[in-house]
Amino acid sequence: MTATAQAGPILRIEGLNAHIAGQQVVEDVSFTVPATGITALLGRNGVGKTSTIKAIIGLIDRSGLVELDGVRVEKEPTYKIIRSGVGYVPEDREVFSKLTVAENLRLAERDAAPRRQLVEELFPDLLARSGQMAGTLSGGQQQMVSLARALLNTNKILLVDEPTKGLAPKIVAEVAETLAEAAKTVPILLVEQNLQVVRQLAAGAVVLSGGKVVHTGNALEFLDDDGLTQRLLGVSTEAVSHEASPHAEARHAAASQEKGAAL
């Protein structure tokens, strides 16, 4: 894991505004992402989650403060922000369909010593398919390529946008397991619609509505509040299984302990 310059958050967003084709899609968004664990960025469809992620790395026009590991980066072009230690896994994978799997991965290598062995261990299937055109892979395999591209380099943070979208349940579980593994070494800001996955992985939650932050706090506590999730996400969390994974149980216990200590 990359050492952080300070004990504070790894990512600080303040007063972030973003526009697409003249329309405001992110409005005065402020939040922080701690230097460990997974923080979920939640909200109904179209509230600006993906736009927020894109605005952080400058893929869309934006204003406001973006501080990565204590260094302001909002004036930097996208490639420099990425090189300063951001791994980006976009919505819909966005693999280069006319490049092979191996070429997709080679293109993403920016460190002098990319972590090829880690990627091979996490995604052995990709090794077997290295000569295959990425466009011919299944959705799940393309997601693996997309995740592998981000994990090849040593990052300060991963921005992961809807990694389980459109995937079969078995693949969703694999993706979640990979993210849990990755989160041991790098903090993740995760956009995710699948609340079961959020419950399994996320420690913190930032909820957007209408392009603004409307709630921040502990992810499990948020998901346990059915009224709040119903109001902010438009879904009932009673449908989401409370059969917590070991990750979720541990985080819940830690959150309760922290609360107790605070009292």
Added chain:
Amino acid sequence: MSTVVLLLFTGLGLGALYFLVAAGLSLIYGLMGVLNFAHGAFLTLGAFTGWEIARRTGADSWWTFLLSLLVGAVAGAVFAAFTEFVLIRRLYRRHIEQVLITVGLSLAAVALFDGIWGTDAVFIQGPAWFKETTEILGARIPNDRFICIIAAVLVLLALVFFLKNTRYGMIIRAGVENRSMVTALGIDVRKAFTLVFTIGGAAAGLGGVLASHYFGYVSPLLGGSLLIFAFIVTVIGGLGSLTGAAIAAVAVAVLQQFANFYLGGTGDFVVVLALALVLLFRPSGLLGRTS
């Protein structure tokens, strides 16, 4: 039969010239979304500088011809790199301004060439072999056609090798498909932009020297006249596709030659008709990306 063979080789020679112009246009549009109306000026500059070299060092020598190809390509490359670096770089995502500035540059370049070399066409001398013919299946094919075809094939092979086997080639292929994702991997795609412009300019400059031998003259308007058909080739082949540009260049030029001979000089009309059909039934072109 001999007429068909002659038309075929003449078409292939012309298609080679179209390809040399269209290859750069296609890659530039595919990667950067820039419609470069100044591309013909790169070709014309290459043709004039090649002619200057030939005139000063002895036009009938093969060495001079090869040197003129080299100088023409370098002149086109330098002009293109300068254009990208000084004018286009500030205008990415501003497509109207790009069109205005490249149209303006092409007009200014023609005026500049007029001022330097005059408005009249300058007739070209080459090695004596160019004036001779080679008999194939009863048709006497002018030798300069073979030079154009060989040069275009070599350029195509070199470009394919570069795109398939180098990191910058990989960046360009990826950028043609999804430019913003390339930058989101931490790659400074602007370097690839300059490189693509430079490569496109070199191919156009090379095409300019060859075009001057194919047509037998060079004039300030040479680039503009070829640019129209190169745009058509680029669209038919599929924006961003090098192989598509090669196939379309041959198809357009051969169709043009046959229509000119058998349909009473309607070659240009038939080509525009072909363009309309492609736009109607396959808008992404023969091998272009689908939106």
